[in-house]
Amino acid sequence: MLTGVTSGCVIALGAIGLTLTYGILRFANLSHGDLVTVFAYIGLWCHRLFHNVFLAGVATIIGGSLVGLGLEKVVWRPMRERGASSVAMVIVSVGLAIAARHVLIAIAGPRLHFYKISPRIFQLGDVRISSVQILVVAAAVVAMLFVYYILQRTKLGKAMRATSDEPALAKVSGIDVNRVINWMWIMGMGLAGLAGFLYGLYTSLRPDMGFYLLLPMFAAVIVGGIGNPYGAMLGGLLIGIVQDMSLIFLPSQYKVAVGFAAMIIVLVFRPRGIMGRAI
Amino acid sequence: MEAMLAYAVTVLILVGIYALFALGLNIQWGFAGLINFGHVAFMAIGAYTMVILNLHGVPLSLAILIGLAVAGGVGALLTLPAIRLKADYLAIVTVGFSEIIRYIALNERWLTGGAAGLRGFSLPLEGIVPAEHYDLFVLGLIWGSVLIAFILLQRLVKSPWGRVLKSIREDEDVAKVSGKNVSAYKMQAFLLGSILAGFAGMMLAVYHSYICPYYYYPIETFYAWIVVILGGSANNLGTLIGALLLWVFLSGTRFLSPIVPLSDFTFAALRMALVGVLLVVLMLYRPQGILGNKKELTF
Amino acid sequence: MEESANRFALRAQNLTKTFGGLRAVDECSFDLEENLIAGLIGPNGAGKTTLFNVLSGLLAPDSGKIFFKGQEITRLPAHKRAALGIGRTFQITHALRKMKVLDNLKLAAQSQLGENIANVWLRPRAVREQERKIEERALEMLKFLNLYELRDEYAGNLSGGQKKLLEIGRMLMLEPCLILMDEPFAGVNPVLAEEIGEHIRKLRERGLTILIIEHNIKRVLRLSDVVYVMSEGKIIAQGDPESIRRDERVIEAYLGSGR
Numbered sequence: 045m046l047t048g049v050t051s052g053c054v055i056a057l058g059a060i061g062l063t064l065t066y067g068i069l070r071f072a073n074l075s076h077g078d079l080v081t082v083f084a085y086i087g088l089w090c091h092r093l094f095h096n097v098f099l100a101g102v103a104t105i106i107g108g109s110l111v112g113l114g115l116e117k118v119v120w121r122p123m124r125e126r127g128a129s130s131v132a133m134v135i136v137s138v139g140l141a142i143a144a145r146h147v148l149i150a151i152a153g154p155r156l157h158f159y160k161i162s163p164r165i166f167q168l169g170d171v172r173i174s175s176v177q178i179l180v181v182a183a184a185v186v187a188m189l190f191v192y193y194i195l196q197r198t199k200l201g202k203a204m205r206a207t208s209d210e211p212a213l214a215k216v217s218g219i220d221v222n223r224v225i226n227w228m229w230i231m232g233m234g235l236a237g238l239a240g241f242l243y244g245l246y247t248s249l250r251p252d253m254g255f256y257l258l259l260p261m262f263a264a265v266i267v268g269g270i271g272n273p274y275g276a277m278l279g280g281l282l283i284g285i286v287q288d289m290s291l292i293f294l295p296s297q298y299k300v301a302v303g304f305a306a307m308i309i310v311l312v313f314r315p316r317g318i319m320g321r322a323i
Numbered sequence: 324m325e326a327m328l329a330y331a332v333t334v335l336i337l338v339g340i341y342a343l344f345a346l347g348l349n350i351q352w353g354f355a356g357l358i359n360f361g362h363v364a365f366m367a368i369g370a371y372t373m374v375i376l377n378l379h380g381v382p383l384s385l386a387i388l389i390g391l392a393v394a395g396g397v398g399a400l401l402t403l404p405a406i407r408l409k410a411d412y413l414a415i416v417t418v419g420f421s422e423i424i425r426y427i428a429l430n431e432r433w434l435t436g437g438a439a440g441l442r443g444f445s446l447p448l449e450g451i452v453p454a455e456h457y458d459l460f461v462l463g464l465i466w467g468s469v470l471i472a473f474i475l476l477q478r479l480v481k482s483p484w485g486r487v488l489k490s491i492r493e494d495e496d497v498a499k500v501s502g503k504n505v506s507a508y509k510m511q512a513f514l515l516g517s518i519l520a521g522f523a524g525m526m527l528a529v530y531h532s533y534i535c536p537y538y539y540y541p542i543e544t545f546y547a548w549i550v551v552i553l554g555g556s557a558n559n560l561g562t563l564i565g566a567l568l569l570w571v572f573l574s575g576t577r578f579l580s581p582i583v584p585l586s587d588f589t590f591a592a593l594r595m596a597l598v599g600v601l602l603v604v605l606m607l608y609r610p611q612g613i614l615g616n617k618k619e620l621t622f
Numbered sequence: 623m624e625e626s627a628n629r630f631a632l633r634a635q636n637l638t639k640t641f642g643g644l645r646a647v648d649e650c651s652f653d654l655e656e657n658l659i660a661g662l663i664g665p666n667g668a669g670k671t672t673l674f675n676v677l678s679g680l681l682a683p684d685s686g687k688i689f690f691k692g693q694e695i696t697r698l699p700a701h702k703r704a705a706l707g708i709g710r711t712f713q714i715t716h717a718l719r720k721m722k723v724l725d726n727l728k729l730a731a732q733s734q735l736g737e738n739i740a741n742v743w744l745r746p747r748a749v750r751e752q753e754r755k756i757e758e759r760a761l762e763m764l765k766f767l768n769l770y771e772l773r774d775e776y777a778g779n780l781s782g783g784q785k786k787l788l789e790i791g792r793m794l795m796l797e798p799c800l801i802l803m804d805e806p807f808a809g810v811n812p813v814l815a816e817e818i819g820e821h822i823r824k825l826r827e828r829g830l831t832i833l834i835i836e837h838n839i840k841r842v843l844r845l846s847d848v849v850y851v852m853s854e855g856k857i858i859a860q861g862d863p864e865s866i867r868r869d870e871r872v873i874e875a876y877l878g879s880g881r
Contacts, residue, residue, distance in 0.1 A: 066411075071411060072411035072412070072414055072415055074360070074414065074415070074418070119603060119607070122607055123606070123607060126607070128606070128610075128622070129621075129622040130410070130411060131356070131358055131410045131411070131622050132606055132610065132622040134358060134410070134411055134414050135358075135548065135552070135602070135606055135622075136602070136603050136606045136607075138360065138545065138548065138602070139549075139599045139600070139601075139602030139603040139606065140599065140603060141599070142542070142545055142595065142596070142598065142599030142602070143596045143597075143599030143600045143603065144596075144599075145596075145599075146592045146593065146594075146595040146596035146599060147592070147593070147596045149592040149595075150589045150592035150593045150596065153588075255418060255422055255541060256422070258415075258418070259415070259418065259419050259422065262415045262419075266412075295430065297426050297429070297430050298426060298430075300422065300426075301419075301422075301423050301426065304419040304422075304423065307415075307416075307419070308404065308416070311404065311412060311416075312404050475743060478742055478743060478746070479739065479742055479743075482736045482737075482742040482749065483728075483734045483735075483736030483737045483742075483749070483753065484736060484737050484738070484739055484742055486721075486725060486728065486729055487729065487737055489718075489720075489721060490718055490721065490729050493718050493719070493720050493721070494716050494718060496680055496700075496712075496716060497716045497717075497718055497729075497792075498701075498729075499679070499680065499699075499700040499701045499704065500678060500680070500700060500701075500704050500709070500710040500793070501701075501704060501729055501730040501792065501795075501796065502701050502702075502704035502705045502730065502732055502796060503701050503729075503737070504699070504701045504702075505701065511739060515739075618720065618776055618778075619720045619721075619776075620720070621720055
C-alpha cells in the first residue's frame with residue numbers, strides 16, 4: 045500500500061503536466077512518458093555529479109522546465125502557428141517520444157538497468173518505511189501545494205485556469221495566451237522533471253520505459269478528469285494504489301494493464317472523470 | 324554478387340511486409356482519420372493466431388483465414404468503446420492495447436512461447452517450392468499481396484465508400500446529417516486495416532520461419548506511421564513509396580556503420596532518433612508528405 | 623392521442639438538455655404541422671441551436687420525447703433521422719472544405735450501393751451506373767442553386783453565401799420532408815437572401831415542412847406561416863406572425879434579456 049502511495053505520487057506529478065497540456069493546448073502529449081524517462085536519467089547523472097540528492101533534484105527540475113520551454117519554442121508554437129489540429133500535435137508528440145527515447149538509448153546504452161546509488165535507511169514501526177519513500181512523498185506533497193498556490197493564489201494561475209476553461213474568451217479578455225502557455229510548459233515539465241528524478245530514486249531505469257510510464261499517467265489524467273490538475277493528483281494516487289494492490293492477484297507485468305483497465309472503465313462509464321473538467 | 328542479390332531480396336521482402344502493414348494503417352488514418360498507435364498489436368494477433376493454431380494441428384490455410392478473422396474482429400471490437408472517444412483518447416487506448424498484447428506475447432509462455440517464441444509451423448507451399456528458392460517465393464507472395472491490396476484499396480478510395488470516409492475525417496457531423504452511419508464506417512476502416520496488419524504479421528513470421536514477441540514491438544507501429552505520413556496520408560502509392568524510402572534509409576545507413584566512429588548499437592539508436600525527428604520535421608514543414616494533396620489535408 | 627400526432631411533422635414533448643449545470647433546453651414542447659414554413663425566434667442563448675441539435679440527433683436529450691410524423695425518434699441516431707427525411711443546415715456552414723463542390727453534393731445521396739465495400743469490389747458496374755445517376759442529380763441541383771460553374775472547386779474556396787447554398791443543396795440531396803435550418807440568412811447579402819427565401823418558398827410548394835431559426839425578426843415574420851418563440855429553453859409563445867409581433871410575452875423576453 046505504501047509503495048502504491050509512493051508510485052502514486054510520481055504518477056500524480058507526471059499527470060499534472062499532462063493534464064495541463066490537455067486542458068490548455070487540447071491535445072494528448074504522448075511524449076510525456078519518454079521525457080519523464082529522460083529526466084530520470086538526467087537526475088541520475090546529476091546525482092553522480094553533485095553527490096547530493098537535493099541539488100540533483102533541483103537541477104533536474106530546472107532542466108525539465110528548460111526542455112519544456114525549448115520544445116515550446118521549437119516545436120509546439122510553430123505547430124500552432126500553422127493551424128495544426130490536435131491530432132497533428134499528437135503525431136508530433138510521438139515523433140518526439142521516439143527521438144527522445146532513442147537518443148537516450150544511444151547515450152545510456154542497451155537495456156542496462158541503472159541502479160541509483162543512494163543510502164536507504166529502513167525505519168521500522170509496524171511497517172517498514174524507507175527514507176526514500178518519505179522523500180518522494182514529501183517532495184510530491186510540496187510540489188502539489190506549490191501548484192495549488194500558483195493556480196489559486198496568483199494572477200498567472202487564474203489566467204491558466206481561464207485559458208483552460210474558455211480559450212477564446214481568455215484571449216479576448218486580454219490574457220496573454222502565449223505567456224500562459226510558456227508558464228504551463230515550465231511548470232508542467234518542471235514537475236515531470238521532479239517525477240522522473242523521484243522515480244529513479246527507488247526504481248531501476250530503462251531507457252525505453254516511456255510508454256510504461258505514460259500509461260498510468262494518462263490513466264490518472266482521465267480518472268481525475270481531463271484538464272483538472274487536482275483531479276490528476278487524486279487520480280495519480282488512486283492509480284498508484286490500485287496498481288500496487290493488483291499485485292496481490294496478478295503477476296507484476298500486468299500492473300500497468302490494471303491502470304489501463306481503470307482508465308477504460310472511467311472512459312466508458314464516466315468520461316468526465318472523478319473531478320470533472322473544470323479546475 | 325550472390326550475397327548482394329540475397330540481401331536485396333531480404334530488403335524487398337521487408338519493404339513489402341511494411342508496405343502491407345502501412346497500407347492497413349493508411350486506411351485507418353489516411354482514409355478514416357482514426358489515430359491508431361497500436362497497429363502492431365494486430366500484426367501480433369494475426370501472426371500468433373496462425374502459428375499457434377497451426378502448431379496445434381490446424382491446416383495452414385485455415386489457420387491463416389482464422390488469424391485474419393481474429394485480427395479484424397479484435398480491431399472491430401476495439402472500436403466499440405473507442406469510437407465514442409475523441410481522437411486523442413483513441414491514441415492512448417490503442418497504445419495501451421498494444422502494450423498489453425506485447426506483455427501477453429512476452430509473458431504467457433504456455434500460449435506464445437514467451438520470449439523464446441515458437442518454431443516449426445508449416446509454411447505456405449512448403450513441400451512444393453524447393454528450399455533454395457523459398458525466399459524468392461516469399462518475395463513473390465508478399466509483393467503479389469501488395470499488388471492485390473493496392474488495387475482493391477484504390478478502388479475503395481475512389482468509390483462512394485471512400486467519399487464517406489473523407490467526409491468523416493473532415494467533419495463527422497456533416498456525415499451524420501447526410502445519413503451516414505459514422506460508427507459503422509470507422510469500424511469497417513479499422514477492420515480492414517487490422518486484417519492487413521494481421522496478414523503482414525503472418526508474412527513476417529513465414530519469412531523468418533519463426534515468431535517471437537520482439538518482432539511486434541511498439542516501434543513497428545511508429546515505422547508504419549512515418550511511412551504513411553512520409554508518403555502522403557490517404558495516398559496508397561505514397562505509402563508504397565514511403566515504405567521503400569524508409570527501408571532505403573535504414574539499410575543504407577547500415578552500410579555507413581563501419582565508417583561512422585560509433586558502435587553499431589549507438590548508431591542504430593541514433594538512426595531511430597533521426598526517424599523520430601524526421602516525423603516532427605515532416606509534420607511541421609510538409610505534413611502532406613511526398614504525394615499528398617495539401618488542399619485536401621484534414622489535419 | 624397518437625393517431626392525431628400523425629398530422630404533425632414534428633412533435634417535441636418536454637425535451638430537456640443540460641450542459642454543466644445550465645439547462646439549455648428546459649421542458650421544451652411544441653407541435654409543428656406539415657407543409658409550412660415555421661420560424662423559431664428568441665433572444666441569444668435561448669437554446670435554439672441546442673434544440674436543433676437535439677431534434678436532428680446530434681445531441682441526446684436528457685429527457686423528453688420527439689416524434690416525427692407520428693413515429694418516435696427520440697433514441698434514433700442522427701444518421702437514421704436523416705435517412706427518414708430530416709434535413710439539417712448549420713448556423714456556421716459545415717461545408718466540406720477539402721472536398722469539391724460536386725462531391726459535397728454526391729455525398730448526401732441516399733442508398734448508395736458504392737458505400738458498401740462488398741459492392742465496390744464485387745459489383746463495380748452497378749456502382750458506376752448509380753454514381754452516374756447521382757452525379758446527374760447533383761449537377762441538376764447545382765444548376766438550380768446557380769453553383770454549376772463552381773462544381774470542380776474545393777468548397778473551401780467558396781464565398782460565405784455560396785457555402786450556405788451548397789449546404790442547402792447537400793441537404794436537399796437527401797430528399798427530406800422536414801428541414802431544420804439554423805440561420806440560413808446569417809452573413810448573406812440581401813440579393814442572395816432573397817434567393818434563399820425564394821428557394822424556401824418553393825420547397826414549401828413541394829410539400830416540405832421547414833423550421834427556420836432566424837434573428838432578423840422582420841424577415842422571419844415576412845416568410846413564416848407560423849412563428850415559435852423560445853426563451854430560456856422553453857417555447858413561450860407560438861402563433862401567426864402578426865399576433866406574435868404584438869405578443870407581450872415575446873417583447874418581454876427580448877427586452878428582458880437586454881436585447
